[in-house]
Amino acid sequence: MPVNLLDYDQRGLTDLCASIGEQPFRARQLMRWIHQLGESDFERMTDLAKPLRATLAQLAVVQPPSVMSESTAADGTHKWLLSVGAGNGIETVFIPEVNRGTLCISSQVGCALKCSFCSTGRQGFNRNLTTGEIIGQLWWANRALESMHSSAASGKDRIISNVVMMGMGEPLTNFENVVAALYIMLDDHAYGLSRRRVTVSTAGIVPNIDRLSAACPVALAVSLHAPTDDLRNTLVPINRKYPLKDLMEACRRYVDAAHVDRAAEDEPDLPSRLLTSKSVPAALAHKWKRNGSPRDFVTFEYVMLDGVNDRIEHARQLLALTREVPCKLNLIPFNPFPDSGYRRSPPEQIRAFQETLLAAGLIATVRKTRGEDIDGACGQLAGQVVDRTRRRLRREAEESA
Numbered sequence: 373m374p375v376n377l378l379d380y381d382q383r384g385l386t387d388l389c390a391s392i393g394e395q396p397f398r399a400r401q402l403m404r405w406i407h408q409l410g411e412s413d414f415e416r417m418t419d420l421a422k423p424l425r426a427t428l429a430q431l432a433v434v435q436p437p438s439v440m441s442e443s444t445a446a447d448g449t450h451k452w453l454l455s456v457g458a459g460n461g462i463e464t465v466f467i468p469e470v471n472r473g474t475l476c477i478s479s480q481v482g483c484a485l486k487c488s489f490c491s492t493g494r495q496g497f498n499r500n501l502t503t504g505e506i507i508g509q510l511w512w513a514n515r516a517l518e519s520m521h522s523s524a525a526s527g528k529d530r531i532i533s534n535v536v537m538m539g540m541g542e543p544l545t546n547f548e549n550v551v552a553a554l555y556i557m558l559d560d561h562a563y564g565l566s567r568r569r570v571t572v573s574t575a576g577i578v579p580n581i582d583r584l585s586a587a588c589p590v591a592l593a594v595s596l597h598a599p600t601d602d603l604r605n606t607l608v609p610i611n612r613k614y615p616l617k618d619l620m621e622a623c624r625r626y627v628d629a630a631h632v633d634r635a636a637e638d639e640p641d642l643p644s645r646l647l648t649s650k651s652v653p654a655a656l657a658h659k660w661k662r663n664g665s666p667r668d669f670v671t672f673e674y675v676m677l678d679g680v681n682d683r684i685e686h687a688r689q690l691l692a693l694t695r696e697v698p699c700k701l702n703l704i705p706f707n708p709f710p711d712s713g714y715r716r717s718p719p720e721q722i723r724a725f726q727e728t729l730l731a732a733g734l735i736a737t738v739r740k741t742r743g744e745d746i747d748g749a750c751g752q753l754a755g756q757v758v759d760r761t762r763r764r765l766r767r768e769a770e771e772s773a
């Protein structure tokens with residue numbers, strides 16, 4: 373079986389090249405061909421020696437997930453359903469805005485976390501995505517969008533300026549594959565995104581928030597959704613394992629580590645925790661030291677569920693909970709899906725909630741709902757999941773009992 377080069381970050385490609393007697397610079401050339409130029413045919417990689425091209429053709433492929441269907445919303449949001457084999461499909465969403473373009477990518481087929489208001493959770497879970505399937509979404513979307521907007525292809529700006537890991541799945545329970553994909557996103561020989569423009573969103577897998585901080589401190593979003601353990605246990609069941617106190621401490625550590633790194637960046641002689649970390653590839657550590665620190669706040673996501681978590685009292689509890697954590701609050705009007713059992717909070721309730729937070733000095737924004745008419749909005753991504761947990765079957769049995 374040939375290997376898929378989309379599965380390899382620069383370090384992996386360097387090792388692969390070494391195993392066939394090639395120098396490290398070949399790995400960088402390959403990264404550029406594959407990720408910057410979107411090339412999948414080794415024959416067309418003209419600055420590689422012919423025998424190397426032939427060896428690669430025998431040994432390897434560049435294979436992104438294939439497209440099953442796609443749709444465009446009235447607001448320009450574009451959604452792809454990508455096949456990852458054995459009847460499974462994942463969703464990737466591109467959200468164009470005036471001065472940026474955000475790609476929302478999936479990390480798993482389905483999700484194992486069962487958040488009560490999320491349609492991905494309802495689909496059950498099949499498996500983790502490979503690194504190639506994660507980065508393949510960006511690879512694919514770049515090519516597809518460039519051919520859709522051929523004028524932009526000639527410009528220097530990439531259409532996709534930001535990536536958010538907010539699609540299907542819980543990225544921090546697919547840690548290794550997600551981190552390798554992040555390394556490729558940040559690599560200057562590949563997509564060259566800055567750490568501020570790449571966001572990992574998690575329901576709160578506390579130990580892996582710390583691991584992310586050491587391995588690849590990109591912008592962090594945490595799906596909070598409730599200010600107390602009692603309420604959060606019902607909405608985000610992983611809270612029973614990692615309760616709010618532990619989660620808030622992890623968020624604080626994440627931001628504190630960013631400050632340490634920023635200090636190290638300002639003062640080149642100071643050894644940085646990051647730079648001594650063996651897990652960070654040298655080229656990235658060098659880039660981070662040179663330009664750019666991660667964000668120095670965490671974004672808390674908070675879905676607005678009518679009559680459930682949207683009272684002014686909840687806003688006050690939120691203020692108390694987050695007092696020690698440098699953060700911004702992003703309020704997400706609930707996006708409905710069939711039989712969800714929830715309703716979106718009315719706009720005036722969302723506004724009153726937001727104003728309570730703002731008045732106390734917390735930065736709180738309301739997320740604009742995008743791509744709703746193609747089920748492309750937050751929590752609406754269902755993909756096509758061959759459920760191995762049989763969650764759907766069990767729920768249907770319970771409902772009919």
Ligand code: SAH
Nearest residue numbers: 490538542573574575595673706707750751
């Ligand atoms: N598992 C990760 C990544 C998913 S991100 C996480 O939980 O953070 C998707 C975001 O949309 C999360 O904040 C999620 O809680 C939120 N969401 C899920 N269902 C939603 C819905 N129906 N309406 C609005 N937001 C929803």
